[in-house]
Amino acid sequence: MNSPHVDLLDADHLPTTLPPGPRLPVVVQGLGFVAARRSMLAHLTRRHGRAFTIHIPLFGRVVILADPALARQLFTTSTEVVHNVHPHLGRILGTGSVFALEGTDHRRRRKLLTPPLHGKRIKGYEAVVEAETLAEIRSWPAGRPLRTLEPMMRITLNVILRTVFGAQDDDLDSLRTLIPPMVTAGSRLATLPDLPVPLGPRDPRRRFDAYRTQYDSLIAGLITKTRNDSRLEERDDILALMIASRYDHGTAMTDADIADELLTLLVAGHETTATSLAWAFERISRHPALLADLTAEAATDDNDLRTATILETQRARPVIDFAGRSVVADMVELGPYRIPQGYNVLVAISLLHDDSREFTDPERFDPSRFLGTKPGAAWLPFGGGTRRCIGAAFAHMEMDIVLRTVLRTVTIEATNAPAERWHSRGVASAPGRGGRITVRRYASG
Template sequence: MGLTSMIATLTGRGSQTYPPGPRLPTYVQSVLYLKYREWFLPSLARSFGDVFSLRVPPYADDLVVFAAPNAIGEIFRAHPSKLHAGEGNQILGFVMGEHSVLLADEDAHRRVRGLLMPAFNGAALRGYRSMITELAHAEAASWKPGHDTSILQAMNRLTLDIIITVVFGVTDPETKAELVRRLDAIINIPPAIFVGFIFPRLQRIPPWKGFADNQARIDAILYREIRSRRAATDLHDRTDVLSRLIRVEADTDEPLTDAELRDQLISLLLAGHETTAAALAWTLWELARNAELQATARAAALDGDEKYLEAVLKEGMRRHTVIVSTARKLTQPTVIDGHRLPEGTVVNTSILLAHNDPRNHPQPEEFRPDRFLGANPAPNTWLPFGGGVRRCLGAGFALTEGTIILSEILTRWELTTTRDREQPYVRNITTVPKHNAVLRLTPLESRRNQ
C-alpha cells in the first residue's frame, strides 16, 4: 500500500474536536509538511477534502488546514483579536525579532503597520521605479552570452540589492556587500540550526555559534545605520524606508525605539526579497520553456505593456506557490467553516491548494498568463500576498519590481532551458527551484543576425 493510500484509510487523531487528518507519527507529519509539502498537502486534500488536521511541531502542535475560498475568506475577515497572525508566525521570531510587523498582533500590529504603509503607497512606488530600473538593467547587462546562468541566484542577488537600497538607502559598496553576504547566511539556514533556538546553550558551540555571531554582526550594522540616520541633516530629502520611518515617527506620540526599528528593517530585508526572487525565477523558467509565450511577453516589454508583464508574474506566482500558507492562532474557541476549534489551534489558509484547485483555476498545471487579463480571479483563490488586515504591505512593491525586472531581461535576452524539468525545493519557508532555474542566455541582437 502506498503512503497516499494509507493516509486515505486513516480518519483523524481520535478527537471529535478537530477535522480528520492522518494518524502518522507527529515527527513524520512535521517532516512531510515542512520539507515535502508540494506532494504531501495535495495528497491529504485528495484523502480528506478541503479541511484537515495536522500535528507539525515546531510550526504548530495542532494545525487545521483550510483550502476552500469561503473558509479562507472567513479567516481573513475574522476580528484580529480572535485570530493572532503574529502568534501563528512565532517560528520566525528568532530572526525577525519580537517587534516585527510579521509577529505583532492587535494594537501593536496596527501601530507598526500604520507607520510602514506610507513607504509602500502609490507615490512611494513611483519614486522607487528609476532605482529599480537602474539596478535591474545593470544586473541583466552583466550576464554573459551563451552561458548557463542560475536565474535563482541572479534574482536573489538583484532583489536583495534592490531591497537594501530601498530600505536603507545604503550606497557604500563595502556596507552593502557585507549585508548581502551576511543576510544570505540567514536565508540559507540549515535545518539543524533551528535546534539552537530551542536549546539556547547550543549557541555557544559551532555551528550554532557561527550563526549567532553572524546575527550579532548584522544587528551591529543595522544599529549603526539607525544611529547615523537619526543624526542626518538631510532626512527630508531621503526616500529610503528607514528615513521615512524616522521622519514619520517624529510626528507620533510613540516613536519607534532602535530595537523596534531594527526588527522592522530585518523583516523588510528578508521578506522583501527572497519571495520575489523565487517568484521571478519560476516565472522566467516558465517563459524559457514556452517560446511563444516568451515572444508575447517580450513584445509586451518592448511596447511598455506592464499589464501583460504583471499578468505573467501573477501566473508565475500562482503556478509555483512560493509561500504555501498563512497562519492564525485562535485566542478563543472559534467556529470556522462549521468546525468549532479550541483556543490555541493554528488555522492555516492553504495558498498552495487554492492555487492548484481546478475549481479555482481550470487546468491549473498549465502556465496561462491570460487568467489575469480582463478580470480578477474569484476572491480568495489567488493569495500570494495573503489577505485581510495582514495582507503583505509590499504587494504593490513586489509587482512593480517584478514587472520592471522582467522587462529589462526580456528586452535584452532570449532564454532557453538547460534541463527538461525543474522541481520545487523547500528552503526554510519558501519554495524555490531545486536546480536553481539554470537558463541559457542568447543576446537578442545575436538572434536577429542569424
C-alpha cells in the same frame, strides 16, 4: 464524504468539532510532511476534503484549510480570537518586527509602514530596480545556461539596500556581504523548533545570532548617521521615512524596533521576490509563444501580459506554502468546525492554487487566465487579511521592472527541458536548478 471529528468539550460545554484527518502515528505524519509535503497534502485533500487535521513538525496539531471561503472567514476573524500563527517569524526577526506585533500595536505599525511601500512612493523606485538589473545583466554569459536565482538575489538585495536602507559606499558593501548568509541562516532556522539546550558551534541559533550581532552594530551606525543627516527631509529611502514618521500620538519608533523592521522588510522583500523571479524565468522559457509575446510587449509601455504572467507565476509556483493564524480565544468557528484554543489553522496556499474548482486546468501555465481580471479569493501568494504582506505592491513593481528590463536587453532562448522541481530553502521554495535560462544573443541597442 467525511464527517467532522468531534473532540472534547470546551469551557462552555459545547463540542469541539475538528475536521477529519489521518490516524497515522504522529511520527509518520511528521516524516511524510518533511519528506514530501506537497504530495502528502494533496493526498490528504483528496481523502479528507478541503479541511483536515494533522500533526506536523514545529506547529504541532493543526487544521489545514484548502477552501477559499474558510480562508476568507479565518482572515477576517477578530484579532481578539486569532493571532499570528505560532511560532512565527518574529522569533527570528525580533520583537519589534511586524510579525511579532498583535492587536493595536500591529495596526499602528502597519499604518506607519504603508505609505513608503505603496503608490507614488514606489513608482519613484523603478529607476533603481532598472539600474540594478542592467548592471547585473552585463555579467551574464551568452550561449551558456545561467541559474537566475543568484543574480535575482543580488538584484533584489541591492534594491532593498538602496531603497529601504538608504545604504551607500562602505555601509552598502558591509551589508551586501553580511545579508546573504544571514538570510540563509534565518530562513533555515525558521523551519526548526527552538532547542531546549544549545548544540555548540553547530547550533543554527548560535550561527544566526552571530550574524544578528553584526547586523545590529551596522544598523545602529546607519540609524545614527541617518538621524544626523542634515538633508534627512529630502531623502526618500524607507529608513529615513521611518525615522521621520510618527504614530498618531506623536511618538517615534525606537531604534531597536527600526532595526527589527528593516530586517523584516529585507527578509520579506529580498529572498521571496528573487525566488518568484527565478520561477518566472523558469516558466516563460518553457512557453515559446508566451516568451515571444512578452518580448514584444516589453518594447512598448504596456504591461498587461507581464502583469498576468507575474500573477500566474505566483499562482503556479507560490514560494510560500502557508498563511495561518493561532487560536487564542476559547474557540474559533469556521464553517461547520469549532477549533479550540492553542491550535494553529493554516491555509494551504499551494492547495488552493492547484484546485481545479478555483482555476481551470491548474496544471497548465496560462497567464491569460488573469488578463482583464483580478485574482479571486483563492489567489493568496501574499497571505490575507490584516496580515497580508505589506510589501506586496513593492514586490509586484520590482518583478515587473526586472522582467521588462531583461526582456528589453537580452533574448532568452526557449527550451523544452522538463519543469524544474521544487527545492525548499527553508521559508521559501525555489526552482531546483535555480531557474535556468540561456541567453542566446543580446538584443540590439
